[in-house]
Amino acid sequence: MIVAANFKTNKTRKETVEYLKELEKIDFGNVKVAVFPPQSALIEDELIGAQNAYPTMSGAYTGEIGLEQLNEFNIKRILIGHSERRHILGESQEFIAKKFDFFKNNNFEIFYCIGEPLEIRKKGIEAVVEYLKGQLIGIDLEYEKLIVAYEPVWAIGTGVSAKLEQIQETHKEIRKFIKRPILYGGSVKLSNIEDILKIENVDGVLVGSASLDVEVFKEMIKKAKEI
Numbered sequence: 001m002i003v004a005a006n007f008k009t010n011k012t013r014k015e016t017v018e019y020l021k022e023l024e025k026i027d028f029g030n031v032k033v034a035v036f037p038p039q040s041a042l043i044e045d046e047l048i049g050a051q052n053a054y055p056t057m058s059g060a061y062t063g064e065i066g067l068e069q070l071n072e073f074n075i076k077r078i079l080i081g082h083s084e085r086r087h088i089l090g091e092s093q094e095f096i097a098k099k100f101d102f103f104k105n106n107n108f109e110i111f112y113c114i115g116e117p118l119e120i121r122k123k124g125i126e127a128v129v130e131y132l133k134g135q136l137i138g139i140d141l142e143y144e145k146l147i148v149a150y151e152p153v154w155a156i157g158t159g160v161s162a163k164l165e166q167i168q169e170t171h172k173e174i175r176k177f178i179k180r181p182i183l184y185g186g187s188v189k190l191s192n193i194e195d196i197l198k199i200e201n202v203d204g205v206l207v208g209s210a211s212l213d214v215e216v217f218k219e220m221i222k223k224a225k226e227i
């Protein structure tokens, strides 16, 4: 099981340090735990991954960080293709694939996100699968450090997760072409994590809002341990 926290644009460096101190008090058992803080809170810690970076060692990319900055903290894990970067920051599939290649070539563990908007979901599962495949163009699905996160856009930050049957059906479809772990993300909470983790082809969760409270996140890890 994999349980990952995406802080998005929340928490300071000080808060992140305190969070990790608290988190590391518990035994994770066989659960793989990952924490993605904002760039200003990157810390050298094996749990930490970057939410984003530019596919470059260094250079003239104002506002971005590259491999040189990640290396300072020994970061070897990154989120790529998150819906907020696709839709708010306007990242194209071509650019996302370029990023994927760069960090793959640098041996990073890549949490690669896919997910459909509501108008596609309304068209049914076939349209969803076709859309998701479009978000995998140019991505090496055999990469041994790839972890896929299925995060339906309409379930992110809304407090309403996808229905268990929708998660089950979608993960089953994704499994047909992805053999690597598949996480679910989108309004995962303490009240639904157990049911979600029990679904076939769900290998873990990527948690946004609910991960911000370290006590809640610890409880989530404990629940994942029991499954």
Ligand code: 13P
Pocket: 006, 082, 151, 155, 156, 157, 158, 159, 185, 186, 187, 188, 206, 207, 208, 209, 210
């Ligand atoms: P929420 O858990 O806040 O819906 O966010 C999910 C997400 O986008 C994780 O990457």
